Amino acid sequence: MEEPQTKRFKGPVCDVDSWVAYPVLSDEQSQDVELIEAFAAPIVNKKETSRLVRELNSRYPLNGLQHIKRVRACKGKSSSHPLELLLCLVSEAPHMKEVSMESLLPSNEVKHDGLGEPFLVKVPARPPLTRPQFELASKHWPTSFHEDKQVTVALRGDLFSSPQKERMQVYMTSALTAAKQGKGLGMEAVGAVVVDPVMERIIAVGHDCRGDHPLHHAVMVCIDLVARSQGGGSYSFDKYPACQYTPPTSISTPASDTSQNTPDVETGSQPYICTGYDLYVTREPCVMCAMALVHSRIGRVFYGSAFTDGALGTKYKIHSQKDLNHRFEVYKGVLGKQCEDLNGLDKSLEGK
Numbered sequence: 513m514e515e516p517q518t519k520r521f522k523g524p525v526c527d528v529d530s531w532v533a534y535p536v537l538s539d540e541q542s543q544d545v546e547l548i549e550a551f552a553a554p555i556v557n558k559k560e561t562s563r564l565v566r567e568l569n570s571r572y573p574l575n576g577l578q579h580i581k582r583v584r585a586c587k588g589k590s591s592s593h594p595l596e597l598l599l600c601l602v603s604e605a606p607h608m609k610e611v612s613m614e615s616l617l618p619s620n621e622v623k624h625d626g627l628g629e630p631f632l633v634k635v636p637a638r639p640p641l642t643r644p645q646f647e648l649a650s651k652h653w654p655t656s657f658h659e660d661k662q663v664t665v666a667l668r669g670d671l672f673s674s675p676q677k678e679r680m681q682v683y684m685t686s687a688l689t690a691a692k693q694g695k696g697l698g699m700e701a702v703g704a705v706v707v708d709p710v711m712e713r714i715i716a717v718g719h720d721c722r723g724d725h726p727l728h729h730a731v732m733v734c735i736d737l738v739a740r741s742q743g744g745g746s747y748s749f750d751k752y753p754a755c756q757y758t759p760p761t762s763i764s765t766p767a768s769d770t771s772q773n774t775p776d777v778e779t780g781s782q783p784y785i786c787t788g789y790d791l792y793v794t795r796e797p798c799v800m801c802a803m804a805l806v807h808s809r810i811g812r813v814f815y816g817s818a819f820t821d822g823a824l825g826t827k828y829k830i831h832s833q834k835d836l837n838h839r840f841e842v843y844k845g846v847l848g849k850q851c852e853d854l855n856g857l858d859k860s861l862e863g864k
């Protein structure tokens with residue numbers, strides 16, 4: 513078997529600025545900011561601030577809301593007071609028809625000196641996880657934010673440098689080429705490539721083969737080819753010239769994980785075969801393929817176009833499921849336009 517050479521899959525030169533790879537974040541990271549109602553009051557005498565905060569923290573400790581700042585600076589131009597103090601959540605307040613300072617803060621517990629009349633505000637219910645969430649949350653009430661800089665840069669679409677994008681483009685072009693070759697054989701136009709990002713080499717290239725077997729989606733084919741490159745694998749795709757893998761002898765042994773990458777002879781299963789590898793696939797994987805990627809411990813997944821039944825962002829976000837024992841990063845949009853165009857080729861297959 514020939515080693516898949518990156519060069520032979522190089523298509524027409526495409527500008528790396530013509531596409532952006534955006535991260536597919538978890539629901540928690542991408543959802544809107546949830547707000548809850550609370551009572552606040554102006555601090556009319558600044559000198560009372562630290563005493564008020566101390567006494568309030570003991571009366572209403574805001575359990576589970578450690579991200580919320582107790583005091584905010586008053587930005588209003590015409591404001592007569594410089595600071596406002598968060599008293600308590602509406603849910604914590606005594607059920608009273610008329611809310612008064614005395615009902616909220618019994619004066620034997622918190623002296624009202626320095627406080628103005630209470631009013632309603634909305635505060636963020638959860639700590640912000642991303643910069644967009646932080647910026648939205650802060651419009652309502654100041655919160656603390658432990659920024660994941662990589663997520664911030666990724667959301668801007670700036671995580672990958674131009675040389676990195678050139679490599680990514682080469683890999684996705686291989687997947688596109690495989691997809692078209694599969695399509696030429698009557699398969700769905702989906703292609704996939706597994707890459708060792710450290711060695712910068714392609715380990716396996718595959719296309720959809722479900723004309724032969726309903727489960728032979730491009731990603732499943734590719735994972736099986738990776739297994740073959742490690743001496744395992746369950747199927748032969750030899751009759752499909754575009755489905756290739758790098759022979760085991762030419763793979764340099766990784767410094768670690770060698771035991772993990774050895775096929776499990778006793779059970780016949782192939783644990784962790786994709787540890788440290790990246791997958792490039794023209795279309796967002798389905799649930800079955802996404803689960804296979806979890807089980808094979810894929811490092812990262814890059815896909816071109818979204819898919820109605822996709823399990824890495826569209827219908828589900830399997831890569832970010834907390835109850836699964838492996839999670840991985842997913843990016844979408846690599847050569848998005850070119851991958852999108854493949855779907856046009858599949859229109860004739862719709863309904864099958």
Ligand SMILES: [Zn+2]
Nearest residue numbers: 729797798801
């Ligand atoms: Zn699939």
